[in-house]
Amino acid sequence: MAKVDRQKGVRTSTKPPAPAGPHRDQPARKKGLGTFLREDHPYVLLGTSVLALCGIWLSMRPRSAMSFLAPYYGLEVALYWVLVAWVAVSVLALLTKILYKDDYRARSPFASEKAKPIERYLSYVVWAIVVVFFLDRAVMGFANTVSVAISSNSKPQGDDLAAVIFIVYECSGIFEAGILTTIELAVFGTVIAFFLALLLVFVRIQVPDRQDNDFVRFLKIVGSGFAKVYSTVVRGTPMMVQGLVIFFGVFSMLRDSGLSTQQANAIWSTFVAGLVVISLNSTAYMMEVLRGGIEAVDPGQLEAARSLGLSQWQAMRKVVIPQGVKNSIPALSNELVINIKDSSVLSVIGVFDLMFASNTAAGIYYTQTPVYAFAAVVYLILTYVASKLLNLLSKRLGAGSVDTTPSSN
Amino acid sequence: MADKHASQAPMAWGDDQPLVRVEGLRKSFGSLEVLKDINMWVMPGEVVTIIGASGSGKSTLLRCINLLESPDAGQVWFKDVNLTGPKTNVNALREKIGMVFQGFNLFANMNVLDNCTLAPVTLKKMSKTEAEAEAMRNLDAVGLTQFAKSPVTSLSGGQKQRVAIARALCMKPEVMLFDEPTSALDPEIVGEVLNVMRDLAAQGMTMVVVTHEMAFAKNVSDRVVFMDKGVIAEEGRPQDIFTHPQHPRTREFLARYLEDEPKEA
Ligand SMILES: Nc1ncnc2c1ncn2[C@@H]1O[C@H](COP(=O)(O)OP(=O)(O)OP(=O)(O)O)[C@@H](O)[C@H]1O
Ligand SMILES: [Mg+2]
Numbered sequence: 001m002a003k004v005d006r007q008k009g010v011r012t013s014t015k016p017p018a019p020a021g022p023h024r025d026q027p028a029r030k031k032g033l034g035t036f037l038r039e040d041h042p043y044v045l046l047g048t049s050v051l052a053l054c055g056i057w058l059s060m061r062p063r064s065a066m067s068f069l070a071p072y073y074g075l076e077v078a079l080y081w082v083l084v085a086w087v088a089v090s091v092l093a094l095l096t097k098i099l100y101k102d103d104y105r106a107r108s109p110f111a112s113e114k115a116k117p118i119e120r121y122l123s124y125v126v127w128a129i130v131v132v133f134f135l136d137r138a139v140m141g142f143a144n145t146v147s148v149a150i151s152s153n154s155k156p157q158g159d160d161l162a163a164v165i166f167i168v169y170e171c172s173g174i175f176e177a178g179i180l181t182t183i184e185l186a187v188f189g190t191v192i193a194f195f196l197a198l199l200l201v202f203v204r205i206q207v208p209d210r211q212d213n214d215f216v217r218f219l220k221i222v223g224s225g226f227a228k229v230y231s232t233v234v235r236g237t238p239m240m241v242q243g244l245v246i247f248f249g250v251f252s253m254l255r256d257s258g259l260s261t262q263q264a265n266a267i268w269s270t271f272v273a274g275l276v277v278i279s280l281n282s283t284a285y286m287m288e289v290l291r292g293g294i295e296a297v298d299p300g301q302l303e304a305a306r307s308l309g310l311s312q313w314q315a316m317r318k319v320v321i322p323q324g325v326k327n328s329i330p331a332l333s334n335e336l337v338i339n340i341k342d343s344s345v346l347s348v349i350g351v352f353d354l355m356f357a358s359n360t361a362a363g364i365y366y367t368q369t370p371v372y373a374f375a376a377v378v379y380l381i382l383t384y385v386a387s388k389l390l391n392l393l394s395k396r397l398g399a400g401s402v403d404t405t406p407s408s409n
Numbered sequence: 410m411a412d413k414h415a416s417q418a419p420m421a422w423g424d425d426q427p428l429v430r431v432e433g434l435r436k437s438f439g440s441l442e443v444l445k446d447i448n449m450w451v452m453p454g455e456v457v458t459i460i461g462a463s464g465s466g467k468s469t470l471l472r473c474i475n476l477l478e479s480p481d482a483g484q485v486w487f488k489d490v491n492l493t494g495p496k497t498n499v500n501a502l503r504e505k506i507g508m509v510f511q512g513f514n515l516f517a518n519m520n521v522l523d524n525c526t527l528a529p530v531t532l533k534k535m536s537k538t539e540a541e542a543e544a545m546r547n548l549d550a551v552g553l554t555q556f557a558k559s560p561v562t563s564l565s566g567g568q569k570q571r572v573a574i575a576r577a578l579c580m581k582p583e584v585m586l587f588d589e590p591t592s593a594l595d596p597e598i599v600g601e602v603l604n605v606m607r608d609l610a611a612q613g614m615t616m617v618v619v620t621h622e623m624a625f626a627k628n629v630s631d632r633v634v635f636m637d638k639g640v641i642a643e644e645g646r647p648q649d650i651f652t653h654p655q656h657p658r659t660r661e662f663l664a665r666y667l668e669d670e671p672k673e674a
Contacts, residue, residue: 210479211499303477304514304573308528308580309504318527322518 045110048123049090052083055130058137059083064144069136079129086126155365164370171361178357179378181271185346185353186339186386189278194332196279197286198325202316203227204291209312227287234284240345242281247273247349274351278343282335289331294324329397333390337383344379354378427486428453428584428615429474429506434483436469443469445639447483451584456616458626458647461636462662467619470636471586474617475506487584504532507577511589513569515561515576521548522557525576532580540579547575551605567598571605584615591622623666627651635659 059080063069069076093110100107109115142161149156149165156162168175204227206220234242250273254264297320305315325332344355358375362368427450434447443466451457459467472478474485476492476499485492487502516524525544529535535543548554551571556564564572570590577585587606591599603625610616610629620626626633627647634644635656643656654660 210476211497298512298514298517300510300512300514301516304508304510304516305528306500307475307477307503307506307508307510308577309500309502309532310528311500314531318531319516319518326518 045090045093045119045123048126049087051130052086052090052126055083055126055133056080056087058130058133061137061141063137064141066140066144066147067136068140069132079132082129083126086122155367160370163365163367164374167361167365167367167371168374171357171364174357174360175354175378177352178354179382181352182340182343182354183382185271185274185278185343185351186336186382189275189282189343190336190339192275192279193282193286193335196283197290198321200227200230200283200287201290201294202321204231204287205294205316231284231287234281235288238345239277239281239342240348243274243277243346243349246277246280270350270352273349274343274346274353277346277349278339281342282339285338286332286335289328289335290324292331293326293328294320296327297323326397329394333387333394336390337387340382340386341379424453426453426488427451428455428488429617430484430486431470431474432484432486434470434473434485435481436466436473436478437481443639444473444480447639447641449634449641449644451615451617453583453615454613455632456610456614456618456630457632457634458630459617459619459634459636460621460623460626460662461642465636466639467636468588471508471588471617471619474586475503475508477508504528504580505583507580507582507585509570509573509577509585509587509590511592513566513573513593515564515569515572517561520558520560521553521564521572524561524572525579528576529579544575544579547578548572550578550608551575565598566594567601570594570602574602574605574609578609584617585609587616587618587620589619589621591620621666623651623663635662637662 059076089110093108096108096110097104105111110119145159145162146165149162150169152162152166155166203223206224208217208220212220247268247270250268251264254268255261259267301319301323302315305319306312310318343351343353347353347356347359350356354375358371362371365371429449429451431447431449434444434449435442436444447466447470449457449470459470461467469478473480476485480493483493487505490502491497492499492502515521516527519527522541522544525547526537526540529540529543530537533540545554545557548557551574553568553571553575556568556572561569561572570593574585574590590606591602594602599622603622606616606618606625607629618625618630630647632644633647633650635642635650635654635658637656637658643650643654643659650659651663654663
């Protein structure tokens with residue numbers, strides 16, 4: 001207590017109370033320059049000016065063949081000057097504000113109560129003009145590029161956007177199949193891995209119970225050891241290498257068992273192989289996630305269940321695992337996002353996913369950067385959508401069930 | 410206190426034979442010897458409180474009785490069954506031995522009623538409705554029927570502990586173990602849990618209670634066991650222990666609790 005009082009005393013003595021009087025109603029003094037400049041009309045004047053500058057820039061871009069403003073050249077010039085005028089007025093208003101400084105509110109005509117609504121309505125006009133320019137230059141420009149690209153007989157030269165549109169259009173079947181395969185691999189792989197991980201984590205966390213006979217004891221120790229080794233090996237090697245080992249390993253086993261190459265291919269298709277690889281790989285990671293979630297459950301929960309007479313298995317199944325899985329939901333759903341991205345390495349064994357489709361298209365047209373950039377955008381969209389959906393889902397799971405937060409009990 | 414067993418129906422297991430018997434119990438954690446040759450028994454209908462300083466092994470002894478902790482040596486008998494025997498079905502015997510923890514340990518993924526019905530439905534092959542009816546009776550006994558459908562997190566500490574008691578009672582145990590059931594509670598709500606325990610004792614439940622509530626030990630229990638550094642230093646009727654403690658460690662321990670109270674209390 002004494003310490004706190006002393007600190008208080010020091011603080012008040014070094015910093016005297018702010019003097020009362022006229023200074024107190026001048027907040028602009030204490031604020032930074034940025035705050036002062038933005039004050040009063042952050043959006044109407046300044047924000048809209050930035051927009052107007054964008055509009056001016058757009059209006060100076062070349063018109064495309066599909067431009068709807070082309071026949072109305074006079075109108076376009078008029079719109080352009082409105083934008084310029086708006087920027088000029090904003091600059092003027094800003095200068096006035098700086099000039100009058102602290103009492104600009106009283107003296108600047110731009111800050112008067114009459115001017116403010118007018119400024120606001122004019123700003124809507126500016127917005128509308130910029131939208132028109134955006135539609136004419138950007139949207140119609142893009143539409144024109146698309147229509148030119150897809151009606152072209154050969155890859156457009158010199159324009160990467162046009163080139164990638166042409167390629168994606170020409171190879172749309174390939175890309176569709178690739179994207180679908182990527183989604184299937186990630187979704188099915190994650191779901192299968194979740195159930196395998198549940199099994200494996202159950203084996204992993206077994207501890208010999210005092211009632212177990214020697215055989216059960218042996219099984220538990222072996223099972224737990226297997227899960228440990230599995231996790232170490234899988235998480236310690238690249239999925240690409242795992243894919244190659246499993247794909248060719250199983251393939252040659254099938255061949256050795258007397259099947260022809262065609263028969264072996266029919267059974268062990270690249271898709272099946274890819275799904276197996278991604279599932280087995282993800283299982284190891286998900287097991288670790290689940291183990292973390294289960295170990296985070298208060299050991300008192302298990303003890304309480306055991307004290308009522310439940311067996312180890314019953315207590316785990318009814319009490320501990322449900323809480324552990326719930327703890328793990330955020331990290332588990334992250335696995336889906338990771339699998340969407342990491343399935344790309346499976347193209348190495350010939351799985352026809354988005355990566356393979358991109359490789360194919362890039363090879364056909366000998367155009368790398370634009371095609372791979374397109375692949376990147378598609379991966380980004382897929383992962384973004386997946387993580388948003390999973391967020392919704394986990395929120396619903398969290399809110400919909402009885403109890404989300406592990407409590408003190 | 411003696412006449413409280415009079416109303417009880419005679420049990421199959423003789424009233425003159427110990428319900429729980431601990432013989433030569435030893436337990437170490439690593440090099441730390443926590444229990445050193447403990448011998449103890451609990452008669453049917455008896456309320457035994459275990460007191461002692463922190464770390465003296467009270468919780469460990471209690472946890473050895475239902476084998477949550479497995480003893481290094483010695484035996485624990487429930488009636489005529491040796492729990493520590495190699496072939497004993499411990500799970501089945503635990504149904505008869507209820508336990509209440511300091512930290513409540515209510516199942517966080519269930520509501521109050523499900524907490525109470527989980528074990529009866531899983532283990533006694535009771536129908537859900539039957540188990541719920543029984544659960545409601547026990548929740549009524551602890552005064553919490555209105556919370557049956559509530560998530561356990563919405564309860565106060567005292568309410569949680571009463572639910573924990575009701576949950577244990579749903580298995581119709583023959584003996585109840587309490588490990589410092591009020592130590593995690595605010596002083597003003599300790600009473601509501603102690604009242605439930607007092608009612609239980611009055612109904613003739615056999616109880617082993619580890620507690621720092623000396624008033625409860627003095628007024629409710631039939632016998633007090635004082636533990637010190639892993640051994641039972643002294644035991645006897647509460648009036649003897651509290652007024653004429655024999656062992657110097659008991660005197661020292663009780664002095665800390667009783668210094669403010671008048672001697673005859
Ligand atoms: N699982 C364990 N592993 C290691 N040491 C333990 C374990 N459980 C208890 N101990 C130690 O055993 C000793 C006795 O513990 P115990 O919990 O039985 O004491 P207690 O009498 O119940 O004390 P308190 O009044 O604080 O609850 C303590 O020193 C404790 O640290
Ligand atoms: Mg204890």
